[in-house]
Amino acid sequence: MTATLATEEGSAGRDPSWGINLARAQNARTNAAAELRVSVEAALSRYTSSGALRDLSVTVTAGKLPTGDACLAVRVVCKGRDGEPVDTTVQYPMERR
Secondary structure (H helix, E strand, O other): OHHHHOOEOOOOOOOOOOOEOHHHOOOOOOOHHHHHHHHHHHHHHHHHHHOOEEEEEEEEEEEEOOOOOEEEEEEEEEEEOOOOEEEEEEEEOOOOO
């Protein structure tokens, strides 16, 4: 799931539909958080429809990177196929180290 969240849609050679449509979530737009949430839910739908993830909850909040630049933090909470808890947070733009 984290790899899907860290991949921009269209950049994966094997499957261009894999990843997040980041064009929908520009930080400067007032509806960026809602657009990013929809994009994350769409990207993870392959896992929810197959039953690999269930009880998906996606929240998006505005924040700042250590550089002071604006970002959107996406938190995904769900259960895996066997009911194990999953809790992942990713920031956009991606902070590269």
